[in-house]
Amino acid sequence: MAESTGGAKEAKFLQEINVQARSPIHFGVICLILCLVPLVVSNEYYLHVLISIFYHIIYASTYRFILRTGQFHFGAHAFIGIGAYSSALLVTKLGLSFWLAMPIAGLISATCAILVGYPTLRLKGIYFAIITWGLGDTLRFLYIRFESLFGGALGIFSIPEPDSFPFFSNIDFSQKSHFYVLSVLLMMFTLYILYRMEKSRLGLIFGAVREGDKLARSLGINIMNYKVLAFAVCSGLAAMAGSFYAHYTYYISPKDFSILLTIYLAIYTIVGGKENFYGCIIGTSILMLAGEIFAGYAHYQLLMYSGLLILIILFLPNGLVSIYDIIGRLFSSSAKSTALKDA
Amino acid sequence: MEHAEIVQNIINAFSIGAIYALLALGMTLLFGIMDILFFAHGAMYMLGAYTAFYLGTKLGLSYFLVIPLGIFLVGILGVGLEKALIKPIRNDHIAIIFLAIGLNWFLESLGFIVFGLRPKPVDSIFTGNLKILGATISWERAVVVIVGLLAVCGLYLFLMKSKWGLGMRAFAEDAEAAELQGISNDSICSLGFFIGCGLAALAGILVAPVFIITPTMGSHAVLISLLVIGLGGLGSIPGALISAFIIGAIEALGTAYFGADVTWGLIFIFVVIFLAVRPTGILGVERE
Numbered sequence: 001m002a003e004s005t006g007g008a009k010e011a012k013f014l015q016e017i018n019v020q021a022r023s024p025i026h027f028g029v030i031c032l033i034l035c036l037v038p039l040v041v042s043n044e045y046y047l048h049v050l051i052s053i054f055y056h057i058i059y060a061s062t063y064r065f066i067l068r069t070g071q072f073h074f075g076a077h078a079f080i081g082i083g084a085y086s087s088a089l090l091v092t093k094l095g096l097s098f099w100l101a102m103p104i105a106g107l108i109s110a111t112c113a114i115l116v117g118y119p120t121l122r123l124k125g126i127y128f129a130i131i132t133w134g135l136g137d138t139l140r141f142l143y144i145r146f147e148s149l150f151g152g153a154l155g156i157f158s159i160p161e162p163d164s165f166p167f168f169s170n171i172d173f174s175q176k177s178h179f180y181v182l183s184v185l186l187m188m189f190t191l192y193i194l195y196r197m198e199k200s201r202l203g204l205i206f207g208a209v210r211e212g213d214k215l216a217r218s219l220g221i222n223i224m225n226y227k228v229l230a231f232a233v234c235s236g237l238a239a240m241a242g243s244f245y246a247h248y249t250y251y252i253s254p255k256d257f258s259i260l261l262t263i264y265l266a267i268y269t270i271v272g273g274k275e276n277f278y279g280c281i282i283g284t285s286i287l288m289l290a291g292e293i294f295a296g297y298a299h300y301q302l303l304m305y306s307g308l309l310i311l312i313i314l315f316l317p318n319g320l321v322s323i324y325d326i327i328g329r330l331f332s333s334s335a336k337s338t339a340l341k342d343a
Numbered sequence: 344m345e346h347a348e349i350v351q352n353i354i355n356a357f358s359i360g361a362i363y364a365l366l367a368l369g370m371t372l373l374f375g376i377m378d379i380l381f382f383a384h385g386a387m388y389m390l391g392a393y394t395a396f397y398l399g400t401k402l403g404l405s406y407f408l409v410i411p412l413g414i415f416l417v418g419i420l421g422v423g424l425e426k427a428l429i430k431p432i433r434n435d436h437i438a439i440i441f442l443a444i445g446l447n448w449f450l451e452s453l454g455f456i457v458f459g460l461r462p463k464p465v466d467s468i469f470t471g472n473l474k475i476l477g478a479t480i481s482w483e484r485a486v487v488v489i490v491g492l493l494a495v496c497g498l499y500l501f502l503m504k505s506k507w508g509l510g511m512r513a514f515a516e517d518a519e520a521a522e523l524q525g526i527s528n529d530s531i532c533s534l535g536f537f538i539g540c541g542l543a544a545l546a547g548i549l550v551a552p553v554f555i556i557t558p559t560m561g562s563h564a565v566l567i568s569l570l571v572i573g574l575g576g577l578g579s580i581p582g583a584l585i586s587a588f589i590i591g592a593i594e595a596l597g598t599a600y601f602g603a604d605v606t607w608g609l610i611f612i613f614v615v616i617f618l619a620v621r622p623t624g625i626l627g628v629e630r631e
Contacts, residue, residue: 119619130573134611145604270441302452309445313438
């Protein structure tokens, strides 16, 4: 009896939070609008920039979600690399279809995340960082070492493009716009899952876990399972984006998945604002567009990004999204002061 | 296995371990005293190596002059960075970690622009080899071992015996209470950063003739230091020394019998299993 009322209370509470959450229709509309962009923009370079922004948004938002559970994640590149390599190997060595290989790559990565997560997520903060970073570097050594399987330091060449879209045989990925639509679908799918997770009971639990580990545990929340769940889901989604990356660029090498990738993701997330769901989306978009100015000068790009990271942490701790709030507050306070003058 | 081979392996393990201990020393000090994981440690190490190149090889200063000069320059840089960047956000540990990450890669990319991509060789004044019980070790490595051990012992004595060391330990225990007792938090932090960054520079200067120096050497050093201090127990100096020698031994034996690239995996798996069994590391204590 008590259990059922408790359940009803919880359902009501969840409904209340969900009122503020956007419905799937919002995501569908945004997705549709984004998908129509190639009709207007036909320049391949612009499409390429948009595609790379989109899969980086997937990386960054999954990275942010793991940060939200209170873990310093330094192995995003490890799991993205697992996704890219396993998908590329499944397609080139076993001849699987891309549409099968991508989810399998996600599952492999999620399984690895569970295997790594169970012993390490128990450890506080920085140990997790050490171990995930170590994992990423170890995998790079493995890729280089086992040349016959992973192609060594040169990587895997001529990964085929995805075969034509199921049920739509005229979408055969001979054009950039086809990749563009796929990247939009993948991004919106990922963002929708993360959004639902954040606005559901799960999101509240992660908030509780981050704020007070011990308190949440004393209330009967099994932190470990939730942390591992979040870690596995995010790693799987990031790996699917990694698989997309492999088939989009036709070529992967160990140096694509170095610690620098994770550092970039950390910069995008923090600069955008890690507390806000839209923060890393905005951060990734703005920084990657700005980074195009320095395309080809990788060191100047990293110099700008890391300099910006330092400035943001010192002067705008909640990231670029907080500019919106600050402007809003300025306007409301100026409106208040004029109202006071009038009175 | 022959007698000489065993001795050779032990000596190799010892020399690698001493280099790693020296690398991790500054970082473990900063973590132990201030609870800060200072990722820019790697950049300081890199800058130390480049001061050895520019002051020693380019300007032709004596190596014995380069060591204190390099420690001083990088130490002062560390204090400046602490005053300018870390002090405003001292209580926000997550922000400090990301700030230090930004700083590390900022200095590294600046290093690429200023120093160039080409690896720089640094001449050593210690030439020739030392023979111990039938095994050989080059003098430059032997010097690293000796100085590394001296630095660890010196730092430990400084923390345990000197007045400033007592102040630092008091600060680590309870910063507010220490301030009330007249221990200035600002001076302790500055001193901590001076010593921490100076030790990173010392490691860089000593290691420069042994390895080739490039701007990226710092990032790898950060990972090694993290593994060493994680295994040893965060913030524990004796723990870092023990774990540096354990990792050195795994690396020396692994390289001799399995090859260099597998060794890295072995070290990593060892650290993961050890931490899964004992999450506080070898000598660490649970802290909130």
